[in-house]
Amino acid sequence: MTEEKDENKLIAERRAKLDALRESGNAFPNDFRRNALAGQLHQTFESHEDEALRDEHIKVAVSGRMMAKRVMGKASFIKLQDRSGQIQIRLERDRLPEGVYQSFKKWDVGDIVGTQGELFRTQTGELTVMADSARLLTKSLRPLPEKWHGLSDQETRYRQRYVDLIINESSREVFRTRSQIITYMRSFLEAADFMEVETPMMQILAGGANARPFTTHHNALDMQLYLRIAPELNLKRLIVGGFDRVYEINRNFRNEGVSTQHNPEFTMMEAYRAYADFTDWIDMTEAMLHGMSEAVLGTTLVTYQGETFDFGKAFKRITVEDAIRIYNPEFDMSKIRDRDYLVEYCKKLGIAVHDNYGEGKLQIEIFDATGEEHLREPTFVTHYPTEVSPLSRKNDDDPFVSDRFEFFIAGREIANGFSELNDPEDQAERFRAQVENKAAGDDEAMAYDHDYIRALEFGMPPTAGIGIGIDRLVMLLTDSASIRDVLLFPHMRPEVFD
RNA sequence: GGGGCGUUAGCUCAGUGGUAGAGCAUUCGGCUUUUAACCGACUGGUCGAAGGUUCAAAUCCUUCACGCCCCA
Numbered sequence A: 001m002t003e004e005k006d007e008n009k010l011i012a013e014r015r016a017k018l019d020a021l022r023e024s025g026n027a028f029p030n031d032f033r034r035n036a037l038a039g040q041l042h043q044t045f046e047s048h049e050d051e052a053l054r055d056e057h058i059k060v061a062v063s064g065r066m067m068a069k070r071v072m073g074k075a076s077f078i079k080l081q082d083r084s085g086q087i088q089i090r091l092e093r094d095r096l097p098e099g100v101y102q103s104f105k106k107w108d109v110g111d112i113v114g115t116q117g118e119l120f121r122t123q124t125g126e127l128t129v130m131a132d133s134a135r136l137l138t139k140s141l142r143p144l145p146e147k148w149h150g151l152s153d154q155e156t157r158y159r160q161r162y163v164d165l166i167i168n169e170s171s172r173e174v175f176r177t178r179s180q181i182i183t184y185m186r187s188f189l190e191a192a193d194f195m196e197v198e199t200p201m202m203q204i205l206a207g208g209a210n211a212r213p214f215t216t217h218h219n220a221l222d223m224q225l226y227l228r229i230a231p232e233l234n235l236k237r238l239i240v241g242g243f244d245r246v247y248e249i250n251r252n253f254r255n256e257g258v259s260t261q262h263n264p265e266f267t268m269m270e271a272y273r274a275y276a277d278f279t280d281w282i283d284m285t286e287a288m289l290h291g292m293s294e295a296v297l298g299t300t301l302v303t304y305q306g307e308t309f310d311f312g313k314a315f316k317r318i319t320v321e322d323a324i325r326i327y328n329p330e331f332d333m334s335k336i337r338d339r340d341y342l343v344e345y346c347k348k349l350g351i352a353v354h355d356n357y358g359e360g361k362l363q364i365e366i367f368d369a370t371g372e373e374h375l376r377e378p379t380f381v382t383h384y385p386t387e388v389s390p391l392s393r394k395n396d397d398d399p400f401v402s403d404r405f406e407f408f409i410a411g412r413e414i415a416n417g418f419s420e421l422n423d424p425e426d427q428a429e430r431f432r433a434q435v436e437n438k439a440a441g442d443d444e445a446m447a448y449d450h451d452y453i454r455a456l457e458f459g460m461p462p463t464a465g466i467g468i469g470i471d472r473l474v475m476l477l478t479d480s481a482s483i484r485d486v487l488l489f490p491h492m493r494p495e496v497f498d
Numbered sequence B: 001g002g003g004g005c006g007u008u009a010g011c012u013c014a015g016u017g018g019u020a021g022a023g024c025a026u027u028c029g030g031c032u033u034u035u036a037a038c039c040g041a042c043u044g045g046u047c048g049a050a051g052g053u054u055c056a057a058a059u060c061c062u063u064c065a066c067g068c069c070c071c072a
Helices: A009-024 A038-044 A050-056 A100-104 A154-159 A161-167 A169-191 A232-241 A278-297 A320-327 A339-348 A359-370 A424-439 A450-457 A470-478
Strands: A059-072 A075-082 A085-092 A112-121 A127-138 A215-218 A223-227 A245-253 A265-274 A301-304 A307-310 A316-319 A379-382 A404-409 A412-419 A463-469
Touching: A038 A059, A038 A075, A038 A085, A050 A112, A059 A085, A059 A127, A075 A112, A085 A100, A085 A112, A100 A127, A154 A161, A161 A169, A169 A245, A169 A278, A169 A470, A232 A245, A232 A265, A232 A450, A232 A463, A265 A470, A278 A301, A278 A379, A278 A404, A278 A412, A278 A463, A278 A470, A301 A470, A316 A320, A320 A359, A320 A379, A339 A359, A412 A470, A424 A450, A463 A470
Parallel strands: A085 A127, A316 A379
Antiparallel strands: A059 A075, A059 A112, A075 A085, A112 A127, A215 A223, A245 A265, A265 A463, A301 A307, A379 A404, A404 A412, A412 A463
8 A cells, every 4th residue: 555655545545445346246348239329319309208218118228427426325326428329317225235334335426337128218308328237437536627617737638638628528629520520531531532631640750831841760770761741742753653633631840839839740631633733722722611601510510719710602712912912002012023112011021031032032031920810710821932832733824823722711721731842853943942042041951852853754644732721620510729739649748747 | 947826535625823623535334226325423634845933834934846837
């Protein structure tokens, strides 16, 4: 007992009960089998009155965590919670085998219990199981949070997600919705004949995006590897290979700060479709979000943090230069591509300007600083400067911009898509420009990927692709303020155990 | 990186210099249709950590840790 002497009294009491269970037999049995879930029973017998239930003698076996225990002398009510919901059980001393009721009185809220009995309704109409047997299946040593106020401490909710999930239905609902969103997305893409693939997380070069990577080390090969920042270049290699509709839903890793919008690892869906351009992806994105909101929320009206957006109607479309004009009334649009004017304007906004910034980069700095946050309604912003789109195809009529869009809702970027650059010589030039940027101090610039150029030299059919940030989408559809609320196990600094 | 707020019993929270509190939970007793069950009694603390000021610190000061929010 010495190692437990520091434990609090509540745990010590429960541990003593577990010791007693061990002495009287198997304390962790695994031979109980349920045949019903709480939620199913409520649904199936929704319209059955008490009398009808008793006449039919419906015998069920249910199990779950005991979330409430109300003892009234020789009879009690408890609530068992399984993955589908809660069901009430009535235990009467004289209906249970000898000694069971006496044992039951020592069980604690939080214990895992299995029981069998017949369905009835109480005086207040609650569907209940009249137990004719009951067993303690797993002893819970730690007390659950208080029944009324529950668990509200953010840190504990994130660090001990298991407790959060036991206690907070709203939290369970967020993660069910997350699963439904991803399921919907898969079925949408599968219906359009896309093939799901998996590409490496560990890469020799971390390409496909402008971001700092995590590094790791392969011992046997004694080499540095990077965790991927995007799957893009590998997915396009597959387009070259002839799998001309592919997608991947998986984790990306970016070595950046942690905030309500950023987690070092996050989930991205990327899809590539040959013989299509970026406008096809704009249309598909619209259709997918329309269907997703109906399938997951049952409505196309999405309310996020007090704002309501209609996913049922066509989304707005504006160009980057439009956005600059709209949100900067004093901006002289005749000088939208005048480097000196752009530099001066950036400085006025307090934006740090580097010597190697071209007109496109300067435009995007202004757009990020003045436009993004105002894009509340779902909006496709198109015609991104080619300078900041190193993997995008140049626009045929205006090579200053590329055939690219980003999609914003509530001031946040949700998706990024473009017609892919499939000219290997142009791509090689873009990589060289990235390498120059890197040399000039931009540690988010891309490296030159020789193999990717080689792949393009075999010929990549005209293609368009999209990336959708799953976590941010889930935040929107679950009205969650923080990315941590939609990640089961968000990144946290290490906890101190003393 | 900067700023603000927070950390007190298992949980939710009071307590702004003078004997650490409440509700729920736990423990014990009572109760065969409860719904935050109820009634009675009891119990539970390194006040995030370390240092400082003071006759006296949960409370004031400093540093640190962790969390939340905002900004870069």
